[in-house]
Amino acid sequence: MNFELDEIFIEEDSRASALARRVIEALSPRVPIRFVADARAATLADRNAADPFGKGKRRMVIMRRRGAFLMGCPAASARYACCGYLVLALASNCPMDCSYCFLQDYLADNPGFQVYSNYADAFAELGRLAAGSPERQFRVGTGEFADSLAFDSITGVAREFVEFFAAHRNLTLELKTKTDEIDGLLSIEPRGATMVSWTVSPERVYRTSERRTAPPSARLRAARCVLEAGYRVAFHLDPIIAYPGAEDDYPRLAEEILDTVAPEKISFVSMGSLRMTPALRTAARRRFPDDPMLLGEDILCPDGRYRAFTPLRLRLYRQIADRFSRAGAPVQTYLCMEPASVHRRIFAAEAPTPADARERLCCAG
Amino acid sequence: MTTLEAEQAIRALAGARQLQDPYLKRWLAREQAERVAMLDAARKLRLRTGQLAVALDLLEEIAVREGAGIDSILSRENLQRLIESKGPAPARASAFIAELRAIRFPRLGATLRRLSAEISALALPSGVNVVLPKDLNSDELVIRISVRSPDEFDRLMTMLAEKRDGLARLVRMLGGDDEL
Numbered sequence: 181m182n183f184e185l186d187e188i189f190i191e192e193d194s195r196a197s198a199l200a201r202r203v204i205e206a207l208s209p210r211v212p213i214r215f216v217a218d219a220r221a222a223t224l225a226d227r228n229a230a231d232p233f234g235k236g237k238r239r240m241v242i243m244r245r246r247g248a249f250l251m252g253c254p255a256a257s258a259r260y261a262c263c264g265y266l267v268l269a270l271a272s273n274c275p276m277d278c279s280y281c282f283l284q285d286y287l288a289d290n291p292g293f294q295v296y297s298n299y300a301d302a303f304a305e306l307g308r309l310a311a312g313s314p315e316r317q318f319r320v321g322t323g324e325f326a327d328s329l330a331f332d333s334i335t336g337v338a339r340e341f342v343e344f345f346a347a348h349r350n351l352t353l354e355l356k357t358k359t360d361e362i363d364g365l366l367s368i369e370p371r372g373a374t375m376v377s378w379t380v381s382p383e384r385v386y387r388t389s390e391r392r393t394a395p396p397s398a399r400l401r402a403a404r405c406v407l408e409a410g411y412r413v414a415f416h417l418d419p420i421i422a423y424p425g426a427e428d429d430y431p432r433l434a435e436e437i438l439d440t441v442a443p444e445k446i447s448f449v450s451m452g453s454l455r456m457t458p459a460l461r462t463a464a465r466r467r468f469p470d471d472p473m474l475l476g477e478d479i480l481c482p483d484g485r486y487r488a489f490t491p492l493r494l495r496l497y498r499q500i501a502d503r504f505s506r507a508g509a510p511v512q513t514y515l516c517m518e519p520a521s522v523h524r525r526i527f528a529a530e531a532p533t534p535a536d537a538r539e540r541l542c543c544a545g
Numbered sequence: 546m547t548t549l550e551a552e553q554a555i556r557a558l559a560g561a562r563q564l565q566d567p568y569l570k571r572w573l574a575r576e577q578a579e580r581v582a583m584l585d586a587a588r589k590l591r592l593r594t595g596q597l598a599v600a601l602d603l604l605e606e607i608a609v610r611e612g613a614g615i616d617s618i619l620s621r622e623n624l625q626r627l628i629e630s631k632g633p634a635p636a637r638a639s640a641f642i643a644e645l646r647a648i649r650f651p652r653l654g655a656t657l658r659r660l661s662a663e664i665s666a667l668a669l670p671s672g673v674n675v676v677l678p679k680d681l682n683s684d685e686l687v688i689r690i691s692v693r694s695p696d697e698f699d700r701l702m703t704m705l706a707e708k709r710d711g712l713a714r715l716v717r718m719l720g721g722d723d724e725l
């Protein structure tokens with residue numbers, strides 16, 4: 181993808197790392213590079229900038245990660261029917277710019293686009309996870325605080341993880357993306373241990389709200405390519421936005437997914453409606469005042485997030501779920517950040533426990 | 546009204562109402578026709594500080610949603626009727642804000658009207674109340690029964706059982722059931 185970087189900061193400690201060398205080779209001298217002893221200050225928001233978050237996206241910071249790489253999904257909560265996902269933080273922030281992105285609030289104080297040079301330390305954490313509970317399946321994703329593939333043509337990190345996961349039978353890697361940057365994946369043998377998942381939206385949402393992402397049709401084409409290369413594929417319809425016309429566009433999108441990937445080849449489909457904390461809503465509207473997708477019929481829900489009012493939102497879920505249920509083969513479908521009662525209404529079944537969901541989503545497809 | 550006159554008048558009104566600076570800036574940043582239309586409405590309806598802020602928020606949001614100018618939104622018949630009518634300003638101002646909300650949340654309004662009509666059609670006995678979630682922000686329907694004697698309780702439970710299908714239908718509607 182086309183990076184728009186203003187500058188790169190590299191911590192002295194990371195200067196000799198493989199990752200720093202790859203970045204320097206790919207981007208110097210086009211983008212100015214500065215070496216600093218401690219890059220943490222470079223990750224902070226420039227409060228004097230007109231758009232501190234947008235400016236942070238354009239400042240790549242290559243540094244050591246000080247904390248653990250592996251953590252629970254930040255969306256997990258006893259309130260929701262949950263999928264038992266683990267997050268591997270290899271980077272923080274994203275070169276694309278979706279108007280609804282939760283990172284606008286989550287990373288408001290430190291929006292610098294961090295990429296961690298000591299990512300190989302994550303292998304030890306993952307090894308301990310796999311060995312500690314060999315009977316359990318774990319789904320681990322790198323796409324929570326960043327897009328999994330947006331910078332991979334430069335860093336080449338995904339390949340090492342695909343190979344690591346291929347050697348651990350109770351670990352599943354999920355690479356989640358809105359790009360079509362798959363070239364680095366096609367020559368590796370994933371042995372069923374990596375799924376590449378695409379967040380997909382109708383064309384209308386892509387045009388208004390998903391800057392610098394690949395068009396939805398390109399994402400679907402990329403999904404077919406990685407499937408043919410031996411990867412599992414999954415789709416996130418998230419956020420689902422209840423704009424006028426969404427009732428037609430989302431089932432059509434489901435149709436397009438099914439036209440591209442046979443239902444029995446889809447590992448899962450997740451659905452989640454647009455949800456925004458008041459702080460995220462304020463930040464997003466300030467950055468994108470002319471985006472109509474941020475101005476839906478959203479109301480404050482009991483969990484403190486704005487969502488489309490309940491009957492409207494549930495009708496959309498049902499229409500999409502119905503389309504997948506008529507696919508000719510079962511497609512694992514689940515909801516993200518919705519209470520168990522909503523799950524029951526949409527699927528006429530109890531929501532699985534996080535442990536059950538983890539097993540099912542790791543093994544499906 | 547010239548651009549300068551409009552700006553002076555808006556600043557004077559905002560000053561008198563102690564409108565917060567960010568709102569004033571947003572108001573002044575609009576096109577001249579929009580600024581003046583808003584000024585006209587604010588004067589004729591004698592909008593108070595909070596109402597002025599809410600009206601600006603709603604009008605800006607409607608403008609983005611519909612791709613329309615604030616002046617053209619305010620020129621709609623239902624809003625003009627409220628702006629130009631002769632009744633007491635506080636009542637007209639409240640009705641004006643309610644009308645803006647209805648334009649901003651059209652499907653929520655329509656769904657609420659449909660649900661309220663269903664509830665009325667149930668003709669529930671006094672002592673039984675059906676409470677919809679605020680702004681339909683959840684799928685939970687609350688049915689409240691007030692009784693003062695065991696006999697009354699038996700009577701209401703019997704009547705409630707007779708309304709079972711209608712109540713179940715309401716619960717389904719809250720879940721966005723399409724067949725309804």
Ligand code: SF4
Binds near residue numbers: 274277282326
């Ligand atoms: S692609 Fe994902 S992480 Fe990147 S800006 Fe969009 S929503 Fe945020």
